[in-house]
Amino acid sequence: MNRIFSGVQPTGDLHLGNYLGAIRNFVGLQADFECIYCVVDMHAITVWQDPKQLAPHTREVAAAFLASGIDPANSIIFNQSQVTAHAELAWVFNCVARMGWLNRMTQFKEKAGNHRENASVGLYVYPNLMAADILAYKATHVPVGEDQKQHLELTRDIAIKFNNDFETDFFPVVEPLIFGEATRVMSLRDGSKKMSKSDPSEYSRINLTDGADDIAGKIRKAKTDPEELPGPDALAEDGIHVDDEAAKARPEAFNLLSIYAALSGQSIAVTLDQFAGAQFSAFKGQLADLSVEKLGPIGAEMQRLMADPGHVDGILHDGAERAAAIAEPVIRDVHEIVGFLR
């Protein structure tokens, strides 16, 4: 059976990158897979979170799932800390994964920066917990943005090593699902940095709960370059993707065009054709209108849901019970395979 698992951290305001790179794709997968979507609060505390904000932020991610179209009657929606299997399996994986593997993780290097000695141990072993999240449900497919690809490769390595060490075929080798026209949405202030919740500049990202004026203002102020918009000659030989050199030369322009393509549901090739030679000012007006049209209803529904925390908490509790019912037998089997006395 094919099963989807994916998670989003409750680390602050959800943004367009989280939506286009992950949450929007979660919705369509419900038709073909059994889906488990998790608010990964244990991942969030790998960097400091204000305890007063963690619960509201957890509800916000759940509200984004629901407002985007994830149906809690079919898919499981819950927060990670309510299911103990994640922490239990992560410990076993801490003993399977190798230091050398974790030392290669670029997200740790980026997040720890020059303060490596001061980073939490949790941040370092974050990919092991992510492997446990996925494999506690024996999930086969994981929809994520491009930035999580390396962590998913590590999940595959852990599953393979566990199976080899214990001479079993217990864990599946998961497949990443990375799709859409905006698998890596970049900051509106700097086309070389990904759009991120933790970026101190509010103008770097469009939050899902931003109102129409904020969305339009952020797009108007988005960094561009002095040239006119590129056209289809920027496509690579395949005629589908943007040529790497062209993208590197004008990161901000291609970021905005990719956002337009993703929100409109049309390909980047069609979008390049549509705006070839246009001025940024005219294009930005159309991008702002489209963003408000697509994100406005989601933001409004999120606000409505967040005003009723009891309802959201009930969905998370129910989801946690259903998730635990799947994960607990897996943990029991792992204990037996490892040789723990029961």
Ligand code: AQP
């Ligand atoms: N800029 C992005 N473009 C496309 N996809 C993105 N994702 C995140 N940023 C982008 C995808 O969103 C999902 C949830 O991510 P997360 O919240 O678990 O952690 P993250 O990847 O570390 O996201 P942020 O926004 O950058 O959070 P902070 O600042 O807290 O680290 C993932 O599938 C991710 O790929």
